[in-house]
Amino acid sequence: MEATVVMGRRVGPGKTLELCLSIQCSKPRCTRLQAPAAASAAATPKSTGLINPAVCIEISLCNFSMKKKKKQQLQQKQTKKDTGVWTGLGWGKGAAAEGRRWWRRRIQAPRSKSILCSSSVSVAELSGEDGDDIANVMFEPMFEANPSDISIKRTSKITVVGVGNVGMACAQTILTQDLTDELALVDILPDKLRGEMLDLQHAAAFLPRAKIVAHTDYAITAESDICIVTAGARQREGESRLTLVERNVSFFKQIIPQLAKYSPNAILLIIANPVDALTYVSRRLSGFPTNRVIGSGTNLDSSRFRWILADRLEVNAQNVHGYIVGEHGDSSVPLWSSVNVAGVPLLQLLQNKGIHYGKHTQEEIHRMVVDGAYEVIKLKGYTSWAIGYSVASLVKSLLRDQRRIHPVSVCAKGFYGIEDEVYLSLPAELGRSGIIGILNIPLSNEETQRLQQSANALAQIQRKLDI
Numbered sequence: 001m002e003a004t005v006v007m008g009r010r011v012g013p014g015k016t017l018e019l020c021l022s023i024q025c026s027k028p029r030c031t032r033l034q035a036p037a038a039a040s041a042a043a044t045p046k047s048t049g050l051i052n053p054a055v056c057i058e059i060s061l062c063n064f065s066m067k068k069k070k071k072q073q074l075q076q077k078q079t080k081k082d083t084g085v086w087t088g089l090g091w092g093k094g095a096a097a098e099g100r101r102w103w104r105r106r107i108q109a110p111r112s113k114s115i116l117c118s119s120s121v122s123v124a125e126l127s128g129e130d131g132d133d134i135a136n137v138m139f140e141p142m143f144e145a146n147p148s149d150i151s152i153k154r155t156s157k158i159t160v161v162g163v164g165n166v167g168m169a170c171a172q173t174i175l176t177q178d179l180t181d182e183l184a185l186v187d188i189l190p191d192k193l194r195g196e197m198l199d200l201q202h203a204a205a206f207l208p209r210a211k212i213v214a215h216t217d218y219a220i221t222a223e224s225d226i227c228i229v230t231a232g233a234r235q236r237e238g239e240s241r242l243t244l245v246e247r248n249v250s251f252f253k254q255i256i257p258q259l260a261k262y263s264p265n266a267i268l269l270i271i272a273n274p275v276d277a278l279t280y281v282s283r284r285l286s287g288f289p290t291n292r293v294i295g296s297g298t299n300l301d302s303s304r305f306r307w308i309l310a311d312r313l314e315v316n317a318q319n320v321h322g323y324i325v326g327e328h329g330d331s332s333v334p335l336w337s338s339v340n341v342a343g344v345p346l347l348q349l350l351q352n353k354g355i356h357y358g359k360h361t362q363e364e365i366h367r368m369v370v371d372g373a374y375e376v377i378k379l380k381g382y383t384s385w386a387i388g389y390s391v392a393s394l395v396k397s398l399l400r401d402q403r404r405i406h407p408v409s410v411c412a413k414g415f416y417g418i419e420d421e422v423y424l425s426l427p428a429e430l431g432r433s434g435i436i437g438i439l440n441i442p443l444s445n446e447e448t449q450r451l452q453q454s455a456n457a458l459a460q461i462q463r464k465l466d467i
């Protein structure tokens with residue numbers, strides 16, 4: 001007969017206890033072990049301690065093939081807990097689990113004086129072969145509770161494709177803001193992927209609880225609520241976002257169909273550049289309805305805009321309301337006519353006060369917004385933190401059904417005289433179903449004209465795409 005200790009815990013120097021929680025026997029018949037005998041039988045390489053000989057344990061294992069009557073007898077015996085006898089039915093995990101439960105009840109019972117259980121037993125000291133075993137010894141099942149091994153449906157799951165600078169900034173911001181129960185990371189670089197996953201997992205003691213998984217296989221993304229796509233080439237210094245398009249479309253042909261396959265009800269949130277063109281590509285490749293395909297668009301540009309104004313006004317940027325719409329890029333349009341500070345129209349107030357805030361100043365500020373990303377890329381090589389926060393803000397509005405207005409890349413057909421199925425940013429209401437509606441924001445004639453020019457520029461690019 002072979003007996004192997006597969007689970008154990010230590011209870012202090014000189015009083016070490018190794019629990020024989022699962023004993024595998026080569027004989028397909030009932031076997032009975034006395035504790036001291038079990039101690040020697042259990043002295044296998046997996047055993048790290050000794051059974052306290054002061055405790056008499058009797059463990060009986062029996063095969064499912066035994067006759068029903070015999071089983072019933074054994075079940076009756078099982079109730080005799082005070083005698084220190086446990087009988088498990090079967091050889092498999094079920095029997096072992098039952099044995100563990102019996103043990104936990106026993107070692108925590110007041111009459112089990114001879115066993116000293118340290119409350120400081122750490123997970124690292126437990127030598128279970130799988131995670132289930134370790135979890136099982138840490139907690140007691142409640143009286144008449146349902147079995148605890150029911151798999152729990154997690155309430156929210158987010159996938160991030162691409163674990164580069166932007167992907168990881170998104171991941172860490174989402175985790176720190178407690179926006180998801182499960183985070184799935186996908187990339188084509190397995191080592192980088194695993195490294196990033198472990199690095200985040202190691203922060204578990206400082207973060208809200210979330211399951212973090214990572215793989216090159218898209219199967220791990222299954223049933224995601226939101227799929228964030230940051231994968232792709234990034235801009236080189238001085239490179240226009242639009243020159244990136246061909247390179248990134250080929251990546252998207254691999255990525256989007258996989259996401260659509262495993263998460264057919266997800267919202268796709270596109271970040272990779274050129275974000276407007278790639279949001280259009282994602283819609284075409286996924287076949288998802290337009291409300292569930294969103295590009296981060298000018299959400300970040302608008303934050304830059306608000307920050308510049310807030311900095312000049314020495315006020316909190318959250319009280320400065322203003323949108324950049326159109327392309328996330330050179331042809332974007334600042335909506336000066338609707339900029340306000342806590343509801344006070346900025347340009348009108350300045351005019352009333354006799355302060356000249358003319359076209360030149362406005363264009364200068366817009367140029368700072370557009371060049372903002374280029375400046376950061378020139379200085380540090382890439383942008384990450386601001387886009388991470390921008391994406392987390394979008395995720396929060398979507399998953400938590402916040403109904404906040406964000407300027408994001410949407411299908412603009414039918415708005416402001418745009419006739420093409422072109423993707424560009426408009427202020428949109430976001431909720432759990434994705435885009436709920438487009439804000440009917442009054443534009444000046446000039447703003448409408450510039451928006452249409454931006455749409456034409458993007459439509460031309462879209463037409464050239466090979467999808």
Ligand SMILES: NC(=O)c1ccc[n+]([C@@H]2O[C@H](COP(=O)([O-])OP(=O)(O)OC[C@H]3O[C@@H](n4cnc5c(N)ncnc54)[C@H](O)[C@@H]3O)[C@@H](O)[C@H]2O)c1
Pocket residue numbers: 161162163164165166167186187188189192230231232233234235251252254255270271272273274275296297300328382383384387
């Ligand atoms: N929308 C915005 O406001 C905004 C802001 C910043 C950056 N971006 C864009 O985000 C993208 C990512 O930037 P980054 O700095 O993180 O780049 P990065 O090079 O650091 O990371 C890209 C990651 O994508 C992975 N990848 C490449 N091809 C892949 C594929 N087929 N499948 C899965 N993973 C793949 C790479 O291995 C890499 O880990 C760029 O396109 C950049 O221009 C957008």
